[in-house]
Amino acid sequence: MLYINCPHCGLRSQNEFAYGGDATVKRPELNKEISDQEWDNFVYLRKSPRGKHLELWHHVSGCRQWIKVERDTSTHEIFKTYKANEAIE
Amino acid sequence: MQKYSVFSLIKNAFSDHQNWEVAWKDPTPKKEYDVIIIGGGGHGLATAYYLAKEHNITNVAIIEKGWIGGGNVGRNTTIIRSNYMHDENGLFSEFGMDLWRKMSQDLNYNVMFSPRGIINLAHSDAQMNAYSRRGNSMRLNGIDAVLLNREEVQKLIPMADFSDNVRFPIFGGLMQPSAGTARHDAVAWGYARQADSMGVDIIQNCEVTGFDVSNGKILGVRTSKGDIKAKKVGLCVAGSTNILAEMLNMTLPIETHLLQACVSEPIKPLLDHVVTFGAGHFYCSQSDKGEMVMGGDLDGYNSYSQRGNLPTLQHVLTEGIAMFPFLSKLKMLRTWGGIMDMSMDGSPIIDKTHINGLYLNCGWCYGGFKATPASGWTFAHTIAQDRVHDLNAGYSLNRFSTGNLIDEKGLGTKTWIS
Numbered sequence: 001m002l003y004i005n006c007p008h009c010g011l012r013s014q015n016e017f018a019y020g021g022d023a024t025v026k027r028p029e030l031n032k033e034i035s036d037q038e039w040d041n042f043v044y045l046r047k048s049p050r051g052k053h054l055e056l057w058h059h060v061s062g063c064r065q066w067i068k069v070e071r072d073t074s075t076h077e078i079f080k081t082y083k084a085n086e087a088i089e
Numbered sequence: 090m091q092k093y094s095v096f097s098l099i100k101n102a103f104s105d106h107q108n109w110e111v112a113w114k115d116p117t118p119k120k121e122y123d124v125i126i127i128g129g130g131g132h133g134l135a136t137a138y139y140l141a142k143e144h145n146i147t148n149v150a151i152i153e154k155g156w157i158g159g160g161n162v163g164r165n166t167t168i169i170r171s172n173y174m175h176d177e178n179g180l181f182s183e184f185g186m187d188l189w190r191k192m193s194q195d196l197n198y199n200v201m202f203s204p205r206g207i208i209n210l211a212h213s214d215a216q217m218n219a220y221s222r223r224g225n226s227m228r229l230n231g232i233d234a235v236l237l238n239r240e241e242v243q244k245l246i247p248m249a250d251f252s253d254n255v256r257f258p259i260f261g262g263l264m265q266p267s268a269g270t271a272r273h274d275a276v277a278w279g280y281a282r283q284a285d286s287m288g289v290d291i292i293q294n295c296e297v298t299g300f301d302v303s304n305g306k307i308l309g310v311r312t313s314k315g316d317i318k319a320k321k322v323g324l325c326v327a328g329s330t331n332i333l334a335e336m337l338n339m340t341l342p343i344e345t346h347l348l349q350a351c352v353s354e355p356i357k358p359l360l361d362h363v364v365t366f367g368a369g370h371f372y373c374s375q376s377d378k379g380e381m382v383m384g385g386d387l388d389g390y391n392s393y394s395q396r397g398n399l400p401t402l403q404h405v406l407t408e409g410i411a412m413f414p415f416l417s418k419l420k421m422l423r424t425w426g427g428i429m430d431m432s433m434d435g436s437p438i439i440d441k442t443h444i445n446g447l448y449l450n451c452g453w454c455y456g457g458f459k460a461t462p463a464s465g466w467t468f469a470h471t472i473a474q475d476r477v478h479d480l481n482a483g484y485s486l487n488r489f490s491t492g493n494l495i496d497e498k499g500l501g502t503k504t505w506i507s
Contacts (some may be wrong), residue, residue, distance in 0.1 A: 044342040
């Protein structure tokens with residue numbers, strides 16, 4: 001069982017959350033001319049690192065907020081969690 | 090190579106089975122090979138075997154970080170099928186079915202291929218319509234498919250829940266009678282033994298630490314046992330694909346996710362087929378030892394851990410009990426996990442890359458085991474001829490940017506859901 005520290009609600013079990021994937025993927029800016037390659041990068045290409053991974057989780061059975069979680073993909077250790085709009089250094 | 094037969098078995102019985110030849114050697118790597126295959130799993134071993142057998146390329150090394158057959162070929166639920174709707178998947182897998190049928194003779198190794206049939210259960214009229222469409226697509230591609238109604242399913246698997254007032258009543262199912270199972274370890278060992286006998290070097294406990302690329306051409310690989318030169322290099326590393334891709338500065342349409350499987354304690358023969366639950370993600374068959382072999386959903390977040398987490402297992406088995414209520418009475422014997430190379434459309438990639446002499450075989454999601462022979466055969470062709478075969482032409486790396494996706498389930502890029 002993973003325990004995720006929701007920045008809004010505190011420590012909760014993974015059963016309350018839904019996964020949302022890589023949080024570093026950025027949608028290209030609206031109304032900007034972009035190449036197929038840029039679109040491909042956004043929609044399909046993923047680093048999927050072994051080690052630290054910044055990812056989105058949805059506290060769907062809790063406060064219903066999207067949050068960012070920094071987690072290790074080989075040990076499942078969770079280092080830090082952030083509100084969705086929080087700046088990440 | 091010593092041929093396995095009833096006569097060699099009797100002969101060796103007289104010497105207490107002490108004098109069997111080793112099945113494959115443990116060579117030190119040479120300075121240079123024509124082809125290096127990274128990954129000593131089912132696909133890598135099969136690729137080396139078909140390179141030697143079909144293309145007469147025997148100066149080949151397989152480099153494996155752990156031991157051969159210790160990854161997903163030793164961790165799957167052994168299901169073999171070709172019940173796909175799309176032409177690319179159907180024709181590729183059906184070609185593989187033919188290789189499966191001949192495999193034990195071809196490899197002189199009993200892989201215990203058991204074409205017991207797979208039944209996909211349907212739990213609504215809409216699902217029956219979808220299965221009828223899928224079955225018709227399969228038959229157009231020469232794959233056997235039978236649409237079963239509720240009574241026909243009940244005759245085949247009376248232990249499923251046919252009672253009234255269930256949440257997901259069984260409306261019928263789609264069956265592929267020629268699908269089945271095989272002994273997964275034997276597949277790896279059979280390919281390894283034959284490849285070795287034709288001159289392939291199987292190098293275990295050898296980790297790839299980097300690549301030697303110059304002017305867009307592959308020159309060799311760096312390993313924990315030293316640098317090895319190669320004219321061509323093929324990647325067959327499933328869940329570890331992204332780790333090697335990073336060394337090559339490549340970003341791929343793949344995420345690595347964790348999938349669990351489990352077996353119950355062994356019981357008397359009960360279930361003749363492979364059965365999948367249609368209202369969720371659960372599948373079940375009975376092994377020759379009597380264990381119920383079960384699997385289902387991914388754990389649902391990026392992971393390289395090869396160890397599962399209990400909430401997913403509980404979820405999957407809840408579905409299992411909805412389908413086969415008797416499962417609740419069984420004790421769990423063993424659970425384990427493997428890491429899947431989940432592609433963004435659920436279909437694999439067997440292709441050349443932008444680096445000359447570097448070939449990619451990945452994205453098997455959780456359908457890798459059944460694809461072992463066809464994957465090895467087509468990947469060997471792609472490497473030997475430096476061009477893709479018609480069978481794997483659809484499995485191109487650039488299909489994501491060109492929009493030619495093969496999305497069997499129409500689930501899109503949320504790989505952890507598919």
